[in-house]
Amino acid sequence: MSWNEPGGDKKDPWSGRNEKDNPPDLDEVIRSLQDKLGGIFGGGKRGDSSNGPSMQSIGFLAAGALALWGLSGFYTVDEGTRGIVTRFGAYVATTQPGLNWHIPAPIEQVQVINVEQQRFIEVGYRSGGGQAMGSVPKEAMMLTRDENIVDVRLAVQYQVKDAKDYAFNVLDPASTLKQVTESVERGVIGRSDMDFVLTEGRSEIVAAIKTEIQSVMDAYKTGILITSVNLQDAQPPEQVQGSFEDAIKAREDKQRLINEAEAYSNDVVPKARGAASRIVQESEAYKEKVIAQANGDVSRFSQLLTEYKKAPAVTKQRMYIEAMEQVLGKSNNVLVDVKSGGSIMYLPLEKLVNKVADDAAPAPTPVHEPVAAPAPQVKETRNDIRASSRERDVRGR
Known part of the structure; x- marks a missing residue:
């Protein structure tokens, strides 16, 4: 039963007085607490100076407290992180992964920074849950060199390359990087035409943006390394889509028609050039042929003239014989001279003429268009033969 409940002893647990008689004295309560604490530390009552707290106990307690305070300075830096040690807010050292120690707080403090984590910022759009949430016109709308507006969405990935610079040189590294990226992006897009940005210039623009961002961040000594710059999308504004x-x-239609015309030109022009070259070569060949024949005729005529001057009669006779040979060589008529003397020759003239005609006859024509071959005509002048025989006989007599 407590002291203040009905039926209790009405004794104050601090002062030992009866509550009914007098209220508790605050000084006595404080002295009672001091006596009990003194008993814990090995002393007696407050009034007994010979039984106060011993210096040895106080030393043990102080040493224990100091040991615990010193042990609180041990800390572990995980792999891929760095520890930034500050003493009263000033930089002291950068610790590597493993077990390390620093002067415990409040003298020194440690800030652990992950230097391998891939961080990223978004310029021109916001994403959530892996899906694009749409464009941010204030950041995405940019003016090109040819005075067109293009909607550009960019993502920049980065990581910490210097933990000290990242922690001390810039108040908000992510915000600084975003502002630098937007500024550099507007500069690069402003130096390019709209068609170049939307078509073949994407890779070149991304490379230029990455280089300029890294240059500015290094000038600011932010301790940030740009690992990649991704051009998520580049398109005209929705109003003019x-x-x-x-x-x-x-x-595209224009380019297609140009390609078709070039294909047709590549097909026709070589053929025309080949035909023209063939005609030129044939002309050159004909020219060389005519010149060669003319030179040959001139040379033959010159040689013939030389021989003619030596023996005109013989040359005339020979030329006459050669001319008659050429003329009569293609004739089907057979002439027999019986006046020159000798006996009459009996030859199968019809067979000889037929053989010559067969050799000179053209190739056979199709059956449905028959063409009659000309029959050789043999003229035999029997009277001339008989007259020649008689003349020979007269001469013989």
Whole structure:
């Protein structure tokens, strides 16, 4: 039963007085607490000076407290992180992964920074749950060199390369990087045409943005390394999207027609050049042939003239014989001279003429278009033969 409940002894547990008689004295309560604490530390009552707290106990307690305070300075730096040690807020050292020690707080403090974590910022858009949440016009709308507006969405990945610079040189590294990225991006896009940004210039623009961002961040000594810059999207504003698509289709049709025309030209022009070259070569060949024949005729005529001057009669006779040979060589008529003397020759003239005609006859024509071959005509002048025989007989007599 407590002292203040009905039926209790009415004794104050601090002062030992009866509550009914007098209220508790505050000084006595304090002295009672001091006596009990003195008993814990090995002393007696407060009034007994010979039984006060011993210096040895106080030393043990102080040493224990100091040991605990010193042990609190041990800390572990994980792999991929660095520890930044500060003494009263000033930089002291950068600790590597493993077990380390520093003067415990409040003298020194440690800030652990992850230097291998891949961080990223988004410029021109915001994402959530892995899906794009749409454009941020204030950041995405940019003016090109040809005075067109383009909607550009960019993502920059980075990591910490110097923990000391990252912790002390910039108040908010992520915000600084975002502002630098937006500024550099506007500068690079402003130096490029819209078609270049939307088509073949993406890789070149990304490389230029990454280089300039890294240069500015190094100048600021932010301790940030840009690992990659990704151009998520680049397109015209939504208000002119339809017109821009029509322009793209027209440009594609134009390019298609140009390609078809070039293909046709590549097919026709070589053929025409080949035909022209063939005609030129044939002309050159004909020219060389005519010149060669003319030179041959001139040379033959010159040689013939020389021989003619030596023996005109013989040359005339020979020329006459050669001319008659050429003329009569193609004739089907057979002439027999019986006046020159000798006996009459009996030869199968019809067979000889037929053989010559067969050799000179053209190739057979198709059956449905028959062509009659000309029959050789043999003229035999029997009277001339008989007259020649008689003349020989007269001469013989």
